[in-house]
Amino acid sequence: MENIGALALLLAFCISLYAIVSSVAGKLKNKPFLALSGERAVLAVWVLVTAAAGILVYSLMSGDFRLAYVASHTNRDMAPFYKFAAWWGGMEGSLLFWSWLLATYAAVAVLTTRKGYRNLLPWVIAIISCVQIFFLILNNFVASPFQVLAQDQVIVSATDGQGLNPLLQYWAMVIHPPFLYLGYVGFTVPFAFAMSALISKAPGESWIHTTRRWTLVTWLFQSTGVMLGSAWAYHVLGWGGYWMWDPVENASLLPWLAGTAFLHSVMMQEKKGMMKVWNMVLISATFFLCIFGTFLTRSGIVQSVHAFADSPTGPYFVSFLALGIAAVIWLILDRLSFLRSENELESLVSRESSFLFNNLILLASCFAVLWGTLFPVISEKFSTEKISLDAAWFNRLMVPIGLFLLLLTGLGPLFAWRRTSVASIRKNFQIPGIGSLIVAAALIIGGMRYPYSIISLSFCFFVAATIVLEFFRGANAIREKSGAGFFPSVVELTHRNTRRYGGYLVHMGIVIMFIGYSGHPFNLTEKFDVNKGDTVKIGHYTLRVNGLTEGDTPNYAWEAAQLEVSKDGKSLGVLEPSHRFYKASQQSTSEVALRSRLNEDLYLNYAGHEGDKATIDAYVFPLVSWIWIGALVLIGGTLVALIPSKVARSYARTEVVGTVRTDVKVEA
Amino acid sequence: MRKYWKFGALMTVIVGSLVWLATAGISSSQSYYKTISELNQMGPTAQTRHLRVSGDIKAHSITKADGIVKFTLVQDKLALNVAYEGRDPLPDTFKDGSQALADGRMGPDGVFHAQEIQAKCASKYAPKPGVAPDSIQKQVQGSKAAYGS
Numbered sequence: 001m002e003n004i005g006a007l008a009l010l011l012a013f014c015i016s017l018y019a020i021v022s023s024v025a026g027k028l029k030n031k032p033f034l035a036l037s038g039e040r041a042v043l044a045v046w047v048l049v050t051a052a053a054g055i056l057v058y059s060l061m062s063g064d065f066r067l068a069y070v071a072s073h074t075n076r077d078m079a080p081f082y083k084f085a086a087w088w089g090g091m092e093g094s095l096l097f098w099s100w101l102l103a104t105y106a107a108v109a110v111l112t113t114r115k116g117y118r119n120l121l122p123w124v125i126a127i128i129s130c131v132q133i134f135f136l137i138l139n140n141f142v143a144s145p146f147q148v149l150a151q152d153q154v155i156v157s158a159t160d161g162q163g164l165n166p167l168l169q170y171w172a173m174v175i176h177p178p179f180l181y182l183g184y185v186g187f188t189v190p191f192a193f194a195m196s197a198l199i200s201k202a203p204g205e206s207w208i209h210t211t212r213r214w215t216l217v218t219w220l221f222q223s224t225g226v227m228l229g230s231a232w233a234y235h236v237l238g239w240g241g242y243w244m245w246d247p248v249e250n251a252s253l254l255p256w257l258a259g260t261a262f263l264h265s266v267m268m269q270e271k272k273g274m275m276k277v278w279n280m281v282l283i284s285a286t287f288f289l290c291i292f293g294t295f296l297t298r299s300g301i302v303q304s305v306h307a308f309a310d311s312p313t314g315p316y317f318v319s320f321l322a323l324g325i326a327a328v329i330w331l332i333l334d335r336l337s338f339l340r341s342e343n344e345l346e347s348l349v350s351r352e353s354s355f356l357f358n359n360l361i362l363l364a365s366c367f368a369v370l371w372g373t374l375f376p377v378i379s380e381k382f383s384t385e386k387i388s389l390d391a392a393w394f395n396r397l398m399v400p401i402g403l404f405l406l407l408l409t410g411l412g413p414l415f416a417w418r419r420t421s422v423a424s425i426r427k428n429f430q431i432p433g434i435g436s437l438i439v440a441a442a443l444i445i446g447g448m449r450y451p452y453s454i455i456s457l458s459f460c461f462f463v464a465a466t467i468v469l470e471f472f473r474g475a476n477a478i479r480e481k482s483g484a485g486f487f488p489s490v491v492e493l494t495h496r497n498t499r500r501y502g503g504y505l506v507h508m509g510i511v512i513m514f515i516g517y518s519g520h521p522f523n524l525t526e527k528f529d530v531n532k533g534d535t536v537k538i539g540h541y542t543l544r545v546n547g548l549t550e551g552d553t554p555n556y557a558w559e560a561a562q563l564e565v566s567k568d569g570k571s572l573g574v575l576e577p578s579h580r581f582y583k584a585s586q587q588s589t590s591e592v593a594l595r596s597r598l599n600e601d602l603y604l605n606y607a608g609h610e611g612d613k614a615t616i617d618a619y620v621f622p623l624v625s626w627i628w629i630g631a632l633v634l635i636g637g638t639l640v641a642l643i644p645s646k647v648a649r650s651y652a653r654t655e656v657v658g659t660v661r662t663d664v665k666v667e668a
Numbered sequence: 669m670r671k672y673w674k675f676g677a678l679m680t681v682i683v684g685s686l687v688w689l690a691t692a693g694i695s696s697s698q699s700y701y702k703t704i705s706e707l708n709q710m711g712p713t714a715q716t717r718h719l720r721v722s723g724d725i726k727a728h729s730i731t732k733a734d735g736i737v738k739f740t741l742v743q744d745k746l747a748l749n750v751a752y753e754g755r756d757p758l759p760d761t762f763k764d765g766s767q768a769l770a771d772g773r774m775g776p777d778g779v780f781h782a783q784e785i786q787a788k789c790a791s792k793y794a795p796k797p798g799v800a801p802d803s804i805q806k807q808v809q810g811s812k813a814a815y816g817s
Contacts, residue, residue, distance in 0.1 A: 167760065239756045348674050360679060364686055371690075376701065386701035388720060390771075393697035397689045404682075525755065527735070588760045607757045610732065617757050 005055035012048035013136040023122035075163035075584035077554040092145035123196030163584030176228040183222025184290040191287035227631040238590040245394035251293035258286040261362035273342030347419035354412030410463035432465035502641025509634025519623030577606040762787040
């Protein structure tokens with residue numbers, strides 16, 4: 001069985017090589033049938049990698065403990081759900097998962113674009129296959145998922161596996177890697193299209209139009225993945241941290257930042273023919289950061305101190321990145337004349353300028369995160385001392401950056417192209433501006449003393465107000481014309497230009513997330529050693545220990561505390577934080593108990609016991625729910641932006657929100 | 669060219685203030701990775717810097733008293749006594765035999781006062797190729813299935 005899987009991977013490797021040769025040769029020698037066989041080869045690779053993945057999943061599900069991968073990532077008593085998730089629970093499996101996703105994306109790209117973009121497709125196939133070959137080299141020769149356990153040349157079977165890391169046995173962690181990987185892998189396709197356009201000097205912006213949906217869907221996956229990781233950390237790690245600037249978290253944030261910059265600056269190219277070189281750089285940076293992210297999470301180069309780190313895949317990733325980056329730089333430099341800008345910047349207060357600064361800030365933050373993450377590696381190279389930077393450093397830098405971006409989120413979309421008139425500034429920003437000052441004043445008078453929270457909340461008001469005003473004005477214009485109700489008008493407005501109003505919703509999601517982040521300085525933390533019957537207090541809450549219990553399941557043993565929560569003498573029910581000890585992996589996890597409300601979360605962690613005294617970590621986290629609500633709004637907004645607009649190309653400019661202008665000729 | 673100076677100026681201000689944010693007070697955010705033997709050689713400078721030390725948690729060395737967790741880190745037969753005085757609860761992976769990374773300062777008492785502890789089970793996170801996990805008590809030899817027996 002595992003022989004068939006390994007053979008399939010080996011064949012996939014050969015056919016990927018063939019795909020490159022045949023499509024490039026077919027294109028250069030102008031032999032359509034050769035190019036066509038390249039397309040078929042991509043489909044064949046998908047079949048083969050799927051077969052290999054299917055065999056691995058079957059082995060995981062059926063518990064074939066002859067395989068080293070199965071034995072080290074599953075055990076008999078694990079739930080089938082988690083056995084399946086073990087596919088991406090370890091290095092070998094997750095690399096195979098990468099290959100499989102890439103093969104799937106490649107097949108979908110071939111099937112959906114082969115009608116219209118025949119001229120680009122051979123190059124696209126060649127580039128995707130190069131990436132696929134890299135991962136198949138890892139799958140075949142470096143980190144094979146089909147290694148068997150053997151003793152004296154005889155294959156042996158372990159009696160039971162070690163089990164999946166218990167921290168990963170949590171629903172958000174099961175779907176977090178697939179989302180992140182869908183995002184990581186997905187950027188390969190827009191990257192391949194961009195490079196193909198560059199290689200073949202394809203005229204126009206067709207690669208952007210072709211890949212807009214890809215990019216947006218990929219970005220959606222990535223955003224979801226990042227937020228799931230954040231939610232997982234909050235719910236599982238036992239002390240409510242949702243972002244720690246851990247290298248692995250940073251690895252997921254880096255391509256997101258670059259991808260977000262790309263999504264914005266690509267509009268400049270679509271509408272104005274500007275920033276062409278920049279967009280090439282951004283999409284390449286995003287792609288390489290995706291590879292880098294995979295490398296960072298899989299090689300342990302940074303978080304590890306000397307001894308932790310020897311993954312066999314490291315040198316391969318570094319070589320691939322170096323080769324790829326060098327090739328892209330050469331290609332862009334060689335084609336500079338093809339990427340000449342068609343327009344120039346005119347005014348500081350213009351849409352163009354706001355895109356420019358949005359890009360600058362996103363890129364700067366991306367660089368800062370990269371620098372901070374790699375600081376141990378960099379410092380070791382240049383000073384022989386390995387030095388790491390703590391979360392405080394990241395916060396000192398990233399909180400102001402985040403706030404500035406938040407402000408731009410409000411300003412940018414309302415600036416007009418080319419230059420913005422004073423009248424339009426007054427019209428768009430008077431109410432939000434005054435309102436945000438009132439919010440800030442009210443917070444200060446109300447006794448708030450954390451400058452960042454005050455700035456954040458007042459910016460949140462500002463941005464939210466500009467967005468609401470946009471919807472309001474646009475919907476009103478429609479209502480006056482058609483006489484429909486207000487809400488149908490909002491829907492109509494959004495439907496007419498889903499990109500614009502979907503984008504506003506995404507911005508609204510970001511605003512809501514920032515409301516959640518603003519609550520951070522007000523967190524309360526207490527640690528209690530309690531006996532049954534004790535009563536302790538945190539914030540407005542009173543906790544009474546009703547009992548301490550324990551139990552056993554085949555997979556894990558558990559202990560729990562029953563805590564009756566009351567506020568102002570009124571009972572709010574019983575919370576039951578518990579602690580699990582997983583037998584196969586000999587590791588324990590905390591199952592925190594949460595009382596989540598819009599104003600604050602009460603967060604209880606059972607940290608263990610000594611004799612009959614249990615240790616409870618209690619926290620109150622104000623406003624945290626808004627982070628998750630904001631993430632959902634962001635996802636919803638992105639989905640709206642993916643719906644085709646009802647009115648094609650009605651790119652209404654700022655002055656005429658939501659109405660279709662027939663007097664303006666929009667460039668094709 | 670003239671109209672670009674405004675953009676240039678604003679960009680310089682932004683990038684400049686970011687660089688200032690990144691460099692000002694960076695020393696308080698830095699911590700130096702040291703092995704236990706390097707730490708022993710540092711002498712008195714060890715007490716002035718923020719350090720990160722890694723090692724294996726010695727079996728049965730973890731004790732708890734008055735909210736302070738004490739344990740011993742071992743690396744290459746060298747031992748280091750650590751007292752964890754941080755606020756956050758210890759990670760679930762913190763237990764006898766796991767690899768730990770202690771972040772803190774060396775005290776004049778020869779005890780390392782950690783503010784933060786990271787721990788992981790070595791065999792889970794960095795599986796060595798061709799070597800089976802420790803709990804499988806068999807001498808194992810990795811072989812690619814395609815070439816295996």
